């Protein structure tokens with residue numbers, strides 16, 4: 001899962017980024033409204049955290065512009081304390097959730113997870129697909145036979161993305177965009193390596209290769 005984090009309070013932003021990375025998210029950080037609007041338009045984020053009080057362009061304007069341009073990514077806005085009108089304006093502009101400052105990072109992470117689940121899965125429970133159970137808290141996967149495997153951060157993001165889109169052909173380029181952060185070296189051949197590692201863990205026949213098209217996670221194991 002790839003997240004855009006827009007916050008001009010840099011210590012806070014770093015804190016949020018660290019917490020999200022621990023949860024297995026890839027996080028791109030920006031600190032002003034202009035960059036935020038650009039990144040949100042150019043890159044395929046699974047969710048966006050948007051502070052409203054931003055330099056160069058107000059967050060509310062950024063959000064309105066994204067929605068006008070058809071950007072449907074789920075957005076959680078960060079508002080100033082006691083500024084109820086910001087929440088109202090935020091929802092009118094197309095926000096999906098809000099959090100008033102100051103907040104506990106844990107609450108932000110929980111809300112973000114809920115938001116992503118709401119937007120990407122019908123099933124609100126644990127992520128269970130094709131006989132696999134993904135333990136998001138511990139970044140482990142349990143296979144059909146009940147054997148648990150630890151996952152690295154990238155393996156976890158890749159598998160979670162595939163489990164959220166079972167039965168769909170996912171190209172290497174598409175997977176690369178959803179698994180890596182913006183400034184890392186995004187070589188799509190690396191995906192092959194990770195797919196191989198995942199197959200070793202979840203079973204060879206679960207992830208099929210569609211020659212020249214990409215990969216597909218079987219809906220039924």
Ligand code: CA
Pocket residue numbers: 007008009051052053054
């Ligand atoms: Ca701010």
